[in-house]
Amino acid sequence: MQDVQQIRNTVILGHGNSGKSTLAEALLFTAGSVNRLGKVDDGTASMDCEPEEQKRHVSISTAFNHLTWQKNEIFLLDTPGDDNFVNETLFATNVADTAILTVGAVLGVRPQTGKFVGMVQNKKLPCLICITKMDRERANFSNTVEQIRANFDLNPVITHLPIGAEENFKGVIDVLAQKALLFDDTGKTTAAEIPDDMADEAETLYETLAEYIAESDDDLLEKFLEEGELTAEEMQAGLNQAVEKGLISPVIPCASFKNFGSSVILDAIVGLLPSPDRRPAIVGTNPKDGELVEFEAAVDAPFSALVFKTMADPFAGRLTLFRVFSGTLSGDNFYNANKELSERYGQLYLVEGKEQKPVDKAIPGMIVAVAKLKETTTGDTLCTEAKPVIFDSPEPLPSVLSYAVSAKKGDEEKLFASITKLLDEDLTLKLTREQQTREVLLSGVGQVHLEVINEKLKRKFGVEMELKTPKVPYRETIKGNTTVQGKHKKQSGGRGQFGDCTVELSPLPRGEQFEFVDSIVGGVIPQQYRPAVEKGIIEAMEKGVLAGYPFVDLKVNLIDGSYHSVDSSEMAFKVAGSLAFKKGVMDAQPILLEPIMELEVRVPKDFVGDVMGDLNSRRGKVLGMDSTDKSEIVNAHVPQAEILLYSLDLTSMTGGQGTFTVNFSHYEEVPSHIAEKIIEGHKNQADE
Incomplete structure (x- = not known):
């Protein structure tokens, strides 16, 4: 692999149950990278290879694979859609060049969809929008597209129109080429004439597409206004340019479970999404003088890469994954600019589901892995010592749910050693000790997150933990x-x-x-x-x-x-x-004091009343409110005893749309009626 122009690096994003992993499986199968069409529901998906994923039928970690299509290498990053694991999505999106946003044709835009659109827009990623599950009952393509248009600034433009829906979904109309593509039982496409009853709609969409393309370029707009049309070559070049600039997000329908539309999407990835060298140069900081430096995605540029994931394996050791941004990596060592040291590595690998494939070198756009690094961790920048650089890495999402943790069968030392290994893999996981209560606290993003950690500990290291609601450090x-x-x-x-x-x-x-x-x-x-x-x-x-x-x-x-x-x-x-x-x-006059926490809650405007009422019921004091374009921020002081499991309650109250951060503020006197119960509980415990 020599040519950066023949590489595509694409992250697949979308709300839970929007069909991301099923789409990834269909793309891999169509390209011949896997020999069977894996299914998420029956645990045969190559991208959901962790036992915890197969058990729950959801993605927990970002999965990686690559395929070859029309002599291009496409690197796929299949990310979780569940709120408990969205940190994985954040780090994967940070190293991607382009994105595929999946939105289900039945469920449509969900509350969580906005989080992923925000990631795309924050990184200014060229984006394809795939309307999935077109073969399902109540699938509605046009409604789903309108929901996207109404809720997000993505400028969705229909480049492929579905022929039929639900059980009658059988093909698409290529709006730009003005031809129909019909699917057979294996998912292969056959070109055909546009059905008569859809000809007018296809022509209208072509005219709309021409207007969008013209508006994205001054020269094309001038010609379009003068002549009223653009040539086929101008339309194609203009569409490519508009997508590359993020001015248009092409919309493509598919039914990945049947492998309908996979080849169309692969054509769009190769034909519409830009290669790494057509993306803006990555900018980092020179650690020696603090100056900003640029790195172009060229094979002959100085090497640079960013570590965005670490995987713990009890047998293979630690597997470190990184995205190459510039230069060519070969040999047996690189320089870690964050740690200011050189590290040797053995073999470079391409990650293909749960397997690793050896590779001799890596060039810009590639996602590669090395095993058993001693010093390098997630967020580190790899480069040459002659031209050091540090790239920005996202801040992990805050841990908002804590439990007191202990070993179920008494092997405390083995438990905490095993948890420590998972801390490298999962940056949202925190292990702390509360000095006053003498409890060890394990903190995560949510209940499911910590349940999955327990399952991993049991499977990988043979230890099981017991979680209890933590004690409140009263004084x-x-x-x-x-x-x-x-x-x-x-x-x-x-x-x-x-x-x-x-x-x-x-x-x-x-x-x-x-x-x-x-x-x-x-x-x-x-x-x-x-x-x-x-x-x-x-x-x-x-x-x-x-x-x-x-x-x-x-x-x-x-x-x-x-x-x-x-x-x-x-x-x-x-x-x-x-x-x-x-x-x-x-x-x-002895009294009890309780810790008061500073709570910042972000929720859509529709939930503000519910959240404030709930905080009042928790003895909270609302300090004030701020507004952003899409959410309200409620600031409050709330007793710690009232929000030990607030993460679960807020998720239930807002349908997963609410987020919060919490920090210690001060101590206040416990109300007498509550203090009496606490003192009584202590006496009863002492008597036992």
Whole structure:
């Protein structure tokens, strides 16, 4: 493979159940890359090769394969449509040159479709729109196209019109060529005359297409206005240019389950979508001087590539996938600009479903993989040391659902070692430790996401995890002031124990933790014993007095005491300090504090009322609202205890259209009626 002009790099995007993987299977089968037409529903799809995907009949990871069509190499990236795994789609789209957007002819535009359109527009990708499942009951091509036109700024233009629908879908009309293409039972096409009852519609669409093409180029527009038409050559060249610029998104109907339309789509990928060298040069930053640098998609340019996915395998080790943007990679090493080191690799591979095919070199546009790299991770830029560069990589989507995790059968060390391996593969997965509750928290994008992680752990590493709702890190403090004596006196034959201290307890402003003041005058407590009083109080604070939570925001002033020349010791004064604290706190209006989180919720305007009502029911305080073109942003302070599983509730409330971010803000007093329940629960637990 030598010619960049003969490479196409295409990401397949679309909402869940829009037929992405089925389309990819049909394209591979039609091109002869696979010898059977795999089916998602029966688990035979080569692109959905993970057992978790076959079980759930949905894509979980981006799948890769490539095919040859008309002497062109087409690299396909088949991405997930489920919200739990959309991070995979984000990273795949970042390295693609072009896109195929799938929209089901039955379901039409779904709420999630907007996310994928946003990715296409953000990267300014030339895009084909495939209206899938035209053979299904209630399939409606024209309604689906109108939904796309009404909801998104994609400028969909029908280049292929379906002949029939539902069980009668049997072909398409090529609007530009003004001919019919009929499908046989194997999916192969035969050219034919346009049916008489569709001739007028086909001609109207041709005129519409000519207008769109003319409007995309000043020279063509001038000729079109003067002569009223364009030549076939001008139409084809103008269409290619308009698609390349993102001014037109061709619309093609298909029924991939029957392999109807696959060859038409392959022709469009090769004929309408641009090769890597026709895309804008990629821009990165020179890490030495911070200057912007461009890299052209040419085989003789300096090598550059971006790592966008890492796969963990218990047998093969770590598999690192990257997209080559410029130059030619061969040999046995490259320079990692992020880590500032050279790494050796063994063999370059093309990823074909669950298999890897060795390849000698890689040129711009290719997706390739290497195994067992020690330092390189997702987001790193690979290049030459002579011309270093760092390319931008997307920020992973935030982890919004957390559970306390433990090993189901007690092998904690193996569990956490296995999870750590998956962290390289899945950047939305987070493993943290909550110091106060001593729980290890596993955080992900959603419930299904974490369930799939558990299934992977069991299959790949033979360990299973148990997930529990995490504990809330409550704290305790006081609202009032008090003066109290703590006295420890014990006599049991021989040397006794004696410590006596008087302290003033008072609250500190929220967040100031602890302050100890030594106000002893004279020698009522010798200097060597006073630190022990502080130590005893600090140790007692760790366990609290109301419900076992750490005590905070407390000022202690040591003002008086007494000692015994023989029986006093550091330990005795430590116990005295602890007694003074426990006794005094109960006289100083002790209260529970709860963490308050800063919540930012993004939802379509239709759901704002529901979201705000729900936040109010969670004891939330709405701080304000902002608007964007397509969504409303609600900012609020909400107790952490009320939003531990908010991800699940928001998804249910908004049909998956709502997103949110959450960060710790501050601590506030727990309302008394709730505090009573928490304290009671602690007492019951202690009694068990």
